[in-house]
Amino acid sequence: MSEQQQKLIDLIADMNEEEAIKLANSMLDSGYDPMKLLEHCRAGMDVVGKRFESGEYFLPELMLAGEMLTEISKKAKPLIQESQTGGAASTKGTVIIGTVHGDLHDIGKNIVTFMLDINGYKVIDLGIDVPVDTFIDSIKEHKPSVVGLSGFLTLAFDSMKETIEAIKAAGLRDDIKIMIGGGQVDDTIRDYTGADAFGLNAMSAVSLCSGWIKAAA
Amino acid sequence: MTHDSTQPTRIEFDPDGVAIEPRPGETLLESAHRAKVRIASACGGRGICKSCIIHFTGGETPPPSPSDRDFFSAVKLERGWRRACQCSVSGSSRVHIPARARAESTRMQVDGSDFWVQPEPIVASIEVKLTKPSLNYPEADFERLVEALNQEREPTTWSIDPEAARNLPEVLRQNNWAVQAVVRNDEIIAVQPVKTRLVGLAVDLGTTNIGLFLADLHSGTTIASTGIENPQGIYGSDVVSRVGAAATDADKAIQMQRLVIDAINQRVQGMCDAHNLTPWQIVDVVVAGNTAMHHIFARLQVRGLGLAPFTPVITGPLQIKTRELGLACAPGAQIHMVPNIAGFVGGDHTAMLIGISAHTEKRTVIALDIGTNTEISLLHNGAITSLSCPSGPALEGGHISCGMRAAAGAIESVKINGEDLEIKTIGDAEPIGLCGSGVLDVTAAFFLSGGLNPRGQINREYRHTVLQDDEPVFMLHQGETNVVFTQRDVRSVQLAKGSIRAGIELLLEHAGLHYEQLDKVVVAGAFGNYISIESACTIGLLPPLPLDRFEQIGNAAGTGAKLILLSKTLRDTATNLAARSTHLVQAGNPRFNKHFMHTINFHDIN
Ligand code: B12
Numbered sequence A: 001m002s003e004q005q006q007k008l009i010d011l012i013a014d015m016n017e018e019e020a021i022k023l024a025n026s027m028l029d030s031g032y033d034p035m036k037l038l039e040h041c042r043a044g045m046d047v048v049g050k051r052f053e054s055g056e057y058f059l060p061e062l063m064l065a066g067e068m069l070t071e072i073s074k075k076a077k078p079l080i081q082e083s084q085t086g087g088a089a090s091t092k093g094t095v096i097i098g099t100v101h102g103d104l105h106d107i108g109k110n111i112v113t114f115m116l117d118i119n120g121y122k123v124i125d126l127g128i129d130v131p132v133d134t135f136i137d138s139i140k141e142h143k144p145s146v147v148g149l150s151g152f153l154t155l156a157f158d159s160m161k162e163t164i165e166a167i168k169a170a171g172l173r174d175d176i177k178i179m180i181g182g183g184q185v186d187d188t189i190r191d192y193t194g195a196d197a198f199g200l201n202a203m204s205a206v207s208l209c210s211g212w213i214k215a216a217a
Numbered sequence B: 001m002t003h004d005s006t007q008p009t010r011i012e013f014d015p016d017g018v019a020i021e022p023r024p025g026e027t028l029l030e031s032a033h034r035a036k037v038r039i040a041s042a043c044g045g046r047g048i049c050k051s052c053i054i055h056f057t058g059g060e061t062p063p064p065s066p067s068d069r070d071f072f073s074a075v076k077l078e079r080g081w082r083r084a085c086q087c088s089v090s091g092s093s094r095v096h097i098p099a100r101a102r103a104e105s106t107r108m109q110v111d112g113s114d115f116w117v118q119p120e121p122i123v124a125s126i127e128v129k130l131t132k133p134s135l136n137y138p139e140a141d142f143e144r145l146v147e148a149l150n151q152e153r154e155p156t157t158w159s160i161d162p163e164a165a166r167n168l169p170e171v172l173r174q175n176n177w178a179v180q181a182v183v184r185n186d187e188i189i190a191v192q193p194v195k196t197r198l199v200g201l202a203v204d205l206g207t208t209n210i211g212l213f214l215a216d217l218h219s220g221t222t223i224a225s226t227g228i229e230n231p232q233g234i235y236g237s238d239v240v241s242r243v244g245a246a247a248t249d250a251d252k253a254i255q256m257q258r259l260v261i262d263a264i265n266q267r268v269q270g271m272c273d274a275h276n277l278t279p280w281q282i283v284d285v286v287v288a289g290n291t292a293m294h295h296i297f298a299r300l301q302v303r304g305l306g307l308a309p310f311t312p313v314i315t316g317p318l319q320i321k322t323r324e325l326g327l328a329c330a331p332g333a334q335i336h337m338v339p340n341i342a343g344f345v346g347g348d349h350t351a352m353l354i355g356i357s358a359h360t361e362k363r364t365v366i367a368l369d370i371g372t373n374t375e376i377s378l379l380h381n382g383a384i385t386s387l388s389c390p391s392g393p394a395l396e397g398g399h400i401s402c403g404m405r406a407a408a409g410a411i412e413s414v415k416i417n418g419e420d421l422e423i424k425t426i427g428d429a430e431p432i433g434l435c436g437s438g439v440l441d442v443t444a445a446f447f448l449s450g451g452l453n454p455r456g457q458i459n460r461e462y463r464h465t466v467l468q469d470d471e472p473v474f475m476l477h478q479g480e481t482n483v484v485f486t487q488r489d490v491r492s493v494q495l496a497k498g499s500i501r502a503g504i505e506l507l508l509e510h511a512g513l514h515y516e517q518l519d520k521v522v523v524a525g526a527f528g529n530y531i532s533i534e535s536a537c538t539i540g541l542l543p544p545l546p547l548d549r550f551e552q553i554g555n556a557a558g559t560g561a562k563l564i565l566l567s568k569t570l571r572d573t574a575t576n577l578a579a580r581s582t583h584l585v586q587a588g589n590p591r592f593n594k595h596f597m598h599t600i601n602f603h604d605i606n
């Protein structure tokens, strides 16, 4: 690994937003392979994730890292499309995610979306206060392997239950795994809503997906 | 010991020594509440907090529920530790309730700052002398009363409250036709012996505590004031839990309303007894509460408050006859419900604004009442903008591993002096837990002395850090009950203080201001009165301004409610203020997230 690559990874891992973006831009400007660059970003993000899990980082770092990478991919992604027409980056699988209806909390969901994305999943984010029908339509359209429901209000657990029941009623339940997260979720809540699993943070969302999708493959 | 089926089953609660027979299917928490034994239940018995931890010390110990099995270590389960809301007893048992779960708050401060207002009550008393009925003049009692009133006052079309009419014949005859009529606009709401003192009741209806004030409506003096715990606590400590309970079960909603009414009636009776008054002398009532408390009290549907878009049934002022809600007062007395501003900015905040004279404020001021929901208003150039921050219960000691109410034994302040911890508890008792002000101080003190890094991570090498199950925690006190402060606790504080500070920053940004431009930061509320402003600034809950720009004014909502009771003008002003306050919605506002991200840590991440 070149010094420059390592430097980018370190800058991202150390939350040095300005320097990281500057370096990424200059690398891209001098013709660096955008795919490879994003790969380094992912490596940097892995470090961020590990530091989060060890307690060194907290939520602001995850959020900021998210912004940093969004900024870098804004420049890198169009270059990828230029260089490899049609060569859509292979994804590990599709995940649909959204904050259930009645709930508007999205910080947690955004971090989950971002971590899944950086780990190679195609994520369709339906946003906040998502009506049951929007989930159903989106599942029909995108045929995801996993659906993630987020909600922070105690009363959102009822919305989760409703959403999962509707997915079942639409005959779509058997083809997908459903995970829930946000707020005070635990196994009792998981059981109440009828989900397959619950996750306490974005890392667990990633490992849940990789567990399921590997098992299916 | 096994359960003897010929003996009735009994649960004995220590240290109170109270016993009760459990009902089938009832949780231990429910049995305890029925026996009027106090066990804290911050989450309302949903099994997601840890306030209801109890200890089986004799008799049958029920098997642990699945969630308790996750919650306690095997050793603790073996030794009989359970959560009261997670177990039911079928045999006879002896249960010890630890001090932390028993603690009742001692900080039910009801008084705000001193004030004086020209009393200008909405009710008036008019002394009248009626002509006795005779065959020559057989008019009805009411008509003769009206006739007499019209001689004293500008004639008008009087009406009488039916309950007041029911008492009318007796009162007139007992007082030999000389009485005072208590009128509210054109309605006669009570007829009393002459010179009966006109008393008003102001209620600061908080989620945790209820402040009650009896005032003389003519002189404006406070006759008595007291604080009681809101008895709805058994349905959860935060408004969302209460709304959840009331919205899903109509019986619970009725039960919750009754609990509050009964508690108020009981306490008001006591206050009256102590001052040679009777509740029927109470001719006017003002109630200021957050929107959820307001709705539950007035028996309005709360469903809309539970989920987005948080639609209240009513924000404007609401008048209800006291008897309709079961409040013991003069026959036709009315309750004025102080208007709400929005779903999560309620009448208590409106009252607070009156309590700090927001309507005449010329300076640029942030006023906030810290609680599970922290309402904040920015007063600037005559405009009022408000929002509510979902700070959660951490700053009040809730959902904190050793958190407790502000009761004897709660650590209320912590300082670090060289290498030593200087701990002060309420009542100078042996420390058993941490209350809100202690939580704030601990966080600030450990941050300043290197126990926490700016991201809130506990330093393993720090002098007061010990390892508990391999996790670093701060050891505050070792004794009968250990008091520790964990990494999770720090995280809860970070989220709580971050959301409040983000709310402040959002309001400032919205008005194009920087915190340096604030002339004053007013910290209202019972909780805010006890916190160290210095600690609050250290951890970034409040902006780093010179200390003389802060003012801790106590229960401004209570003060406001009293003012609204005493003065018709201020009552209109309050309605006006509520109507013209702009409510800033944070949900779905990307700027909130932006600020939040920068306010969670102990210093800005950039
Ligand atoms: C920030 C915040 C807000 C912000 C939200 C901003 C936003 N765009 O998201 C604003 C101010 C808008 C807000 C509004 C409200 N809030 Co709020 N809010 C909070 C707060 C402070 C933090 C929540 C948060 O974002 N945490 C950060 C996340 C990122 O942390 P995290 O949970 O560790 O995240 C991980 C997991 O959740 C997991 N995860 C998340 N989703 C998913 C999904 C899947 C599938 C998986 C596997 C994992 C997963 O991964 C995340 C990343 O690691 C909490 C209080 C607290 N101290 O927690 C209250 C809180 C959640 N809010 C609460 C309330 C009541 C409200 C309001 C109703 C009231 C009000 N006062 O305004 C409104 C209503 C909004 C609505 N309809 O949803 C209550 C809920 C209480 C309850 N029992 O239901 C809380 C708990 C505070 C309290 N006790 O009063 N809120």
Ligand code: FES
Pocket: B040, B041, B042, B043, B044, B045, B046, B047, B048, B049, B050, B051, B052, B083, B084, B085, B086
């Ligand atoms: S866990 Fe029992 S009351 Fe909260």
